[in-house]
Amino acid sequence: MPEKETPLSQTDTTEVDVQALEQEGEIAADYIEGLLDIGDYDGDIDMDVEGERAMVAVVGGALDELVGKRGEVLEALQELTRLAVHRQTGNRTRLMLDIGGYRERRRAELTKLGTDVAQEVEQGGSPKPLAPMTPFERKIVHDAVAAAGLRSESEGEEPERYVVVYPS
């Protein structure tokens, strides 16, 4: 099974084509903006390039519907947006979409969770499984656990795949 959680530090360091990433952002922004207009949502679109990824963020109020339970609507929109970019550029994209600051908040929560559980496992000595998470969420936990000097693995099958933290 393809694993989408390759840590950023392990991706190759070939020169990043910033212009191509900016173009991905433009296509994604047009696609999302069209949807916001049709649905009469208030939201501004921020575009950025972070590392090797184009980032597109919808900011503003009253966007919860577009995030959904556990971010499921956001994930669906990101998937469709990536397809829209792929159709126009012919290239696969790792573009990341955020809506209403959801990913940013989850990143902070999950980094804290990963750090706390790492400490707990280090003291207790036995492995600890966490709740099922999306690939995006698991990656954040893996990074936080690694930063604390412990080891973690993803186990189980999507969409119930979860992180287990091990004493190193």
Added chain:
Amino acid sequence: MLEEALEHLVRGIVEYPDDVRVRARRIRGGRVLEVRVHPEDLGKVIGRSGRTAKALRTVISALSGGRYVRVDLLDVNEVR
């Protein structure tokens, strides 16, 4: 609004956007949105293991405020 949103989402991901047609029908207990695309695009809007179809349905349910909306994906030549 839902038809328009669905048409926009589908047009953005297919090779033949001008062939995309969305029609709404009432059924008992809800609505059906029937999307027709160029035959070569049908696989694209369904996606690997139905991933793309699922993403479209997830977004449309969210936009409808949780009311049940069925989304059918067909090619332009299919008769029903």
